[in-house]
Amino acid sequence: MRVRNQVAASFVSGAIVVGGLFAAETAFGLEETGSIQGTVAAEDGGVPLPAALVALEGTDMSATTGADGAFAIDGVPAGTYRLTVTREAFAPLTSPVTVAVGEPVLLDLRLPVLEFEESVVVTATQTERAVTEVAASVTILDARTIEASSARNLQDLLRRTPAIDLAETSGMAARANSSLVMRGVPGTKRALLLVDGLPANDLGLGTLAALSLVPLASVERAEVVRGPFSSLYGANAFAGAINAITRPGEGPPxxxxxxxxxxxxxxxxxxxxxxxxxxxxxxxxxxxxxxxxxxxxxxxxxxxxxxxxxxxxxxxxxxxxxxxxxxxxxxxxxxxxxxxxxxxxxxxxxxxxxxxxxxxxxxxxxxxxxxxxxxxxxxxxxxxxxxxxxxxxxxxxxxxxxxxxxxxxxxxxxxxx
Structure with a gap:
């Protein structure tokens, strides 16, 4: 009778010890986390990408790929996350990922090369061409540049353009002794003004007077082509051409x-x-x-x-x-x-x-x-x-x-x- 009591006591004590260890493991999360492992490579060719940042949105958990493009994020609580991968010169990648308890998630991530948007100019050749394909000195003032400037009119906007100087003697008025100098060529009628590719001034109307009649609020972008373009546009483009392209109507009113x-x-x-x-x-x-x-x-x-x-x-x-x-x-x-x-x-x-x-x-x-x-x-x-x-x-x-x-x-x- 005495032995039986000792065995029972020992069994109860052992159960308490084992249960305590199991509770400790659960409390510290040793079995409720997983890991995310994988590699990051270029989409074209599969070349490993080092120094890519892999991060879990909404957490402070992240990792950086090594020289072989490999990464590992350990101790991730079980659940569903959004994984974001970023690297210079490559487009960012976002992918959902689900982490299970005690199981590593293996990923093979491919980043596409970042596509750079190249500016297109139409004034230099009267057709749409990339700036890098045009053999001319071109400046493009896009909508973002116009919106960020403090210009009140096209004259103020063009003052920020290289090789252009405007001399006005009476505010916005374009009098006879006002002039626009492009690449050192003086005169009021040596540069051609275009609005949507159509001539806006001629030998009877100076460039400054025509510039003043185009509201800046209607202009989406302006292209300035410096140099003699008389063979393309006629005598008025002896010093260059300025093309103001108006905003089209799009979307709801x-x-x-x-x-x-x-x-x-x-x-x-x-x-x-x-x-x-x-x-x-x-x-x-x-x-x-x-x-x-x-x-x-x-x-x-x-x-x-x-x-x-x-x-x-x-x-x-x-x-x-x-x-x-x-x-x-x-x-x-x-x-x-x-x-x-x-x-x-x-x-x-x-x-x-x-x-x-x-x-x-x-x-x-x-x-x-x-x-x-x-x-x-x-x-x-x-x-x-x-x-x-x-x-x-x-x-x-x-x-x-x-x-x-x-x-x-x-x-x-x-x-x-």
């Missing part, structure tokens, strides 16, 4: 309103609407701008012949006109069929600019200029089966200009000593 103001009475109010309805995409931008001239005065003195036929000075009020305009730019894209696309480009603008008499100038100038312009453009594209494609471009521009200018010497010329 969107309306934007913008306003700005500053010194010298400057203000701008405008709106833009764009969207897509069926096969038609539309985008319209309209705004009004005004700025006073820096040489403004309230009155001026002019010579008058009195009744006694003597020459006397008379003070008369000034009609101060700095620069003000109204601009409307539109774009309509039609998908007529699977092979034909049509783009219509209407632009209407009206501006008035002037410079009244001022003692700050060597010669007092009373100048007023008005211009109303209508531009209608069309692009017809054919993309048939096979390599055949064609494009027809047409444009019409009407301009009604009036100019009044009168010079008044303010003082006799100084004699050299």
């Amino acid at each position: 969107v309306a934007d309103f913008f306003a700005s103001g500053g010194a010298a009475g400057y203000y701008q109010l405008g709106t833009s609407v764009r969207g897509e309805t069926g096969p038609v995409g539309y985008a319209f931008t309209a705004d009004r701008r005004k700025i006073d001239n820096v040489y403004n005065r309230d009155t001026r003195t002019v010579p008058r012949v009195a009744e006694d036929r003597s020459l006397q000075q008379e003070t008369v009020p000034l009609r101060n006109v700095g620069y003000e305009d109204v601009r409307l730019t539109g774009r309509l894209d039609f998908s007529a069929s699977d092979a034909w696309d049509v783009t219509l480009l209407p632009r209407i603008s009206s501006y008035e600019t002037g410079l009244d008499m001022s003692a700050r100038l060597p010669v007092a100038v009373d100048e007023h200029k008005r211009d109303t312009a209508v531009n209608l453009g069309g692009i017809f594209r054919y993309n048939g089966a096979g390599p055949l494609s064609a494009q027809i471009r047409t444009s019409y521009r009407y301009s009604n200009q009036s100019l009044f200018q009168e010079n008044f010497p303010l003082a006799p010329p100084r004699q050299p000593t």
Whole structure:
């Protein structure tokens, strides 16, 4: 009877010890974790990729591949995770993975080479070409660059472009002595301005005046090609070409309103609407701008012949006109069929600019200029089966200009000593 009690006591004690060990193992998670092991290699050729980072999203567990592309993450609690692999010059890879208790997960991960997006330019050859394939000095100002800049107009945007210098004497107004210098070639009409590939200036309209009539809010990107391109675009492209490409209408209808103001009475109010309805995409931008001239005065003195036929000075009020305009730019894209696309480009603008008499100038100038312009453009594209494609471009521009200018010497010329 006594022996039986000892055996029973020993059995109970042993059960308690074994149960305690099992509980300790469970508490410390020695049997509730697994591991993730594998290799990372290039998708093309299967070359092992060292220094690739393998991480489990939502945790702080990660590993870096060695020289043979192998990695291991131990002590991973059982469950389902998202595994992310990243490495320089390769596209990231994300894959779901399920870890079981006590079982390693073996993976063979292949990373594709990162594809770099190359800029495409159309101004240099009138066809879409990669920048690396064009034998010309080209600068592309894309939508991200335009949005990040503080430019108010195309002139401000082009000031950031190499080999371009703009000299303006009266704010936004493009007077006769304003100029655009490209690659050291001066003049107001030596660089061609294009809007969606269609000429926007000619021998009768300087580049600066045409630049001022294109709202920056309507421009998606700008391409600047430096160097003589007269063989491609004619005499106006002697120094180069500037192509402002407008934003097409895409997606649901969107309306934007913008306003700005500053010194010298400057203000701008405008709106833009764009969207897509069926096969038609539309985008319209309209705004009004005004700025006073820096040489403004309230009155001026002019010579008058009195009744006694003597020459006397008379003070008369000034009609101060700095620069003000109204601009409307539109774009309509039609998908007529699977092979034909049509783009219509209407632009209407009206501006008035002037410079009244001022003692700050060597010669007092009373100048007023008005211009109303209508531009209608069309692009017809054919993309048939096979390599055949064609494009027809047409444009019409009407301009009604009036100019009044009168010079008044303010003082006799100084004699050299």
